[in-house]
Amino acid sequence: MSLFSHLVTPPVRTLGGYIPGKSLKQAEQESGVQCIKLASNENPFGPSQRAVAAMRRVLEETNYYPDNDVTELRSRLAEKHGIAPENILVTAGSTSLLGIMARTMLAPGLNAVTSKLSFIVYPIATKAAGATLIEVPTLHHGFDLDAVAAAIDANTRLVFIANPNNPTGTLLDAKTVDRFLAQVPAHVVVVLDEAYCDFAQYFAAVRGVDYSHSLEHVRQGKNVVVLRTFSKAHGLAGLRIGYGIGPKELIGYFARMRTTFSVSSVAEAAALAALEDENHVQVALANNAQQSQWLLKSFQAMGYEPVPTWANFVYCDLSENASVVAKRLQSEGVIVRPLGPWGGPNAIRVTIGTPEQNQMFLAAFKKVMEHNTAAITR
Numbered sequence: 001m002s003l004f005s006h007l008v009t010p011p012v013r014t015l016g017g018y019i020p021g022k023s024l025k026q027a028e029q030e031s032g033v034q035c036i037k038l039a040s041n042e043n044p045f046g047p048s049q050r051a052v053a054a055m056r057r058v059l060e061e062t063n064y065y066p067d068n069d070v071t072e073l074r075s076r077l078a079e080k081h082g083i084a085p086e087n088i089l090v091t092a093g094s095t096s097l098l099g100i101m102a103r104t105m106l107a108p109g110l111n112a113v114t115s116k117l118s119f120i121v122y123p124i125a126t127k128a129a130g131a132t133l134i135e136v137p138t139l140h141h142g143f144d145l146d147a148v149a150a151a152i153d154a155n156t157r158l159v160f161i162a163n164p165n166n167p168t169g170t171l172l173d174a175k176t177v178d179r180f181l182a183q184v185p186a187h188v189v190v191v192l193d194e195a196y197c198d199f200a201q202y203f204a205a206v207r208g209v210d211y212s213h214s215l216e217h218v219r220q221g222k223n224v225v226v227l228r229t230f231s232k233a234h235g236l237a238g239l240r241i242g243y244g245i246g247p248k249e250l251i252g253y254f255a256r257m258r259t260t261f262s263v264s265s266v267a268e269a270a271a272l273a274a275l276e277d278e279n280h281v282q283v284a285l286a287n288n289a290q291q292s293q294w295l296l297k298s299f300q301a302m303g304y305e306p307v308p309t310w311a312n313f314v315y316c317d318l319s320e321n322a323s324v325v326a327k328r329l330q331s332e333g334v335i336v337r338p339l340g341p342w343g344g345p346n347a348i349r350v351t352i353g354t355p356e357q358n359q360m361f362l363a364a365f366k367k368v369m370e371h372n373t374a375a376i377t378r
């Protein structure tokens, strides 16, 4: 046994860490070419310039600790969502809140339920708390809520639902989620993870679909926590700021468990300014809707069957080792996410970028896949 393995807790001993999308710097150093990053579902247009200006304004005050309660942003979010500030907890990204929820509600002997092929942080947060994660099989590449409901038992405390789902981009419409929530027993809290809600809402309006009643469920006092983030449509992934909306008492327990001062004053200022820059978000959403169709058609034209997306990425099964393909793409200057660690060894997830980035991806993808076919037939 190594020096410290017997000193750490049993869950930590067996925990596999999160494998993030490669940073541009890291990928460029590895492959020696200039790269574009389409691996982590970030906003390809960068942060809002209003957010950048707001960050500059607070830089001179960063000798002070931030407001631990993130009061100004909470009250602005409360106003935006028509809910009380006490229903909201702002954290250093919604990933951080997933960890907080798991540590608050789970322990050895208890479990959480989710779907296979969903957000990779759910297993990490659950196992780190010493609990078990029950993953039900997917239905049409997404959540099968009947199977999730059937998997809930007396020891279940959390259900994680990513809507849209990451990495497959599938959607559960409002009616389907409402029907599911009506079946969930009182000892279970349902996490409706809506990290990609802005993209989904945009698609839903175009496609005539009722996307989500999540906030209404919180207003009605149900055991529901809605997760939102500034990392995606708002383009602030590097700052680490997100939030949860849920029952006041539960939010109070989560607040006890957060790391003190974990949301910086710079992040709060940027988020407040980003909320005012509706145009910046709209540009990203319109580009995403248009480019997603282009990307899907491009995959189809090559004979693949990508999953139609409700978010800012496309999932595609390649029927071959995706990590090999991703490595080759990286040497052509394009970083995508191979999904082996997520349970999809033959699938990649490509973030929808600017038109130029998407064209670069397609050119690299064609080159890599042609090379693969040539290698097989040789």
Ligand SMILES: Cc1ncc(COP(=O)(O)O)c(C=O)c1O
Pocket (backbone or CB within 6 Å): 040, 041, 092, 093, 094, 095, 096, 119, 162, 165, 166, 193, 195, 228, 229, 230, 231, 237, 240, 241, 242
């Ligand atoms: C489904 C889902 N939830 C939460 C997050 C985490 O977002 P944040 O950057 O706020 O931690 C992501 C990020 O990829 C995600 O895909």
